[in-house]
Amino acid sequence: MNVHISIKNVGVRYEKTAAVNNVSLDIPRGAATVIVGESGCGKSTLLRVVAGLQKPTVGEVKIFGDKTKIAFMPQTYGLMPWQTARENILLPRRLGKGLGFWRKDKLSAADEERFNDLLQKLGIAEITERYPRELSGGQKQRVALARVFFARLPILLMDEPFSALDAITREEIGRVFGALRKKVGMTTLLVTHDVNEALTLADEIVIMKKDSQKGGQIFTVLDGAADFGETGRETPEFFGKANKIRRILAEIAEK
Numbered sequence: 001m002n003v004h005i006s007i008k009n010v011g012v013r014y015e016k017t018a019a020v021n022n023v024s025l026d027i028p029r030g031a032a033t034v035i036v037g038e039s040g041c042g043k044s045t046l047l048r049v050v051a052g053l054q055k056p057t058v059g060e061v062k063i064f065g066d067k068t069k070i071a072f073m074p075q076t077y078g079l080m081p082w083q084t085a086r087e088n089i090l091l092p093r094r095l096g097k098g099l100g101f102w103r104k105d106k107l108s109a110a111d112e113e114r115f116n117d118l119l120q121k122l123g124i125a126e127i128t129e130r131y132p133r134e135l136s137g138g139q140k141q142r143v144a145l146a147r148v149f150f151a152r153l154p155i156l157l158m159d160e161p162f163s164a165l166d167a168i169t170r171e172e173i174g175r176v177f178g179a180l181r182k183k184v185g186m187t188t189l190l191v192t193h194d195v196n197e198a199l200t201l202a203d204e205i206v207i208m209k210k211d212s213q214k215g216g217q218i219f220t221v222l223d224g225a226a227d228f229g230e231t232g233r234e235t236p237e238f239f240g241k242a243n244k245i246r247r248i249l250a251e252i253a254e255k
């Protein structure tokens with residue numbers, strides 16, 4: 001396996017809480033790994049550690065390649081309130097070019113086209129000049145998605161990226177994401193608590209078990225169904241897999 005991200009014996013404790021306990025996981029280059037698990041099992045904490053935004057209490061994360069080439073979409077979107085949607089989406093690119101927060105940047109014709117196409121597909125073409133406070137939750141989430149999608153960095157970390165979208169939009173955007181991954185092949189680590197979504201997007205599914213005493217741990221790792229394709233999602237095999245994951249989640253739920 002060509003490992004891109006290696007998580008080794010990572011544990012995280014906050015002052016009063018054990019959040020993550022002894023998590024080890026290798027993520028292959030170009031693969032999509034999806035983490036599921038009940039609220040509070042440490043998913044967001046683990047993702048922040050992988051993003052390099054938080055130091056683990058023990059253990060380490062190794063990125064094989066450029067550590068600065070990581071796109072991270074936090075659960076709270078991370079939009080800058082003083083920037084318009086357009087500025088927010090282009091922020092990583094500006095920072096990447098060392099242009100800082102305030103200098104303007106002009107896109108090439110090709111990038112402008114890619115930018116407009118992406119906004120069209122995400123359904124936010126009309127709101128690019130608005131500030132985050134002028135957007136609904138779902139629109140903010142789509143702006144945050146546009147930001148990490150447009151950046152096209154080799155590693156993509158997303159924390160419940162579709163949670164504020166209605167079912168139809170969610171599927172449409174899932175397809176935009178699928179097409180982008182096919183084209184660019186970013187190594188992806190994504191957190192969700194939607195089982196069908198997890199299966200659809202994942203090459204591999206990691207089920208985490210909450211433990212308030214010791215911190216959340218990996219319970220098991222299963223094959224996803226990213227390779228099933230659109231029609232494969234209507235098959236008994238897909239439903240079988242989904243049911244199995246639901247059963248496990250119900251069994252390991254903290255009492």
Ligand code: ADP
Pocket residue numbers: 014015017018019037038039040041042043044045046
């Ligand atoms: P999940 O994303 O799976 O819901 P989190 O990683 O957000 O889980 O949280 C795991 C545990 O750590 C929870 O008990 C949560 O209350 C706690 N926690 C998360 N962030 C902090 C923080 N910044 N300070 C203290 N405790 C935290």
Ligand code: MG
Pocket residue numbers: 043044045075159
């Ligand atoms: Mg979370």
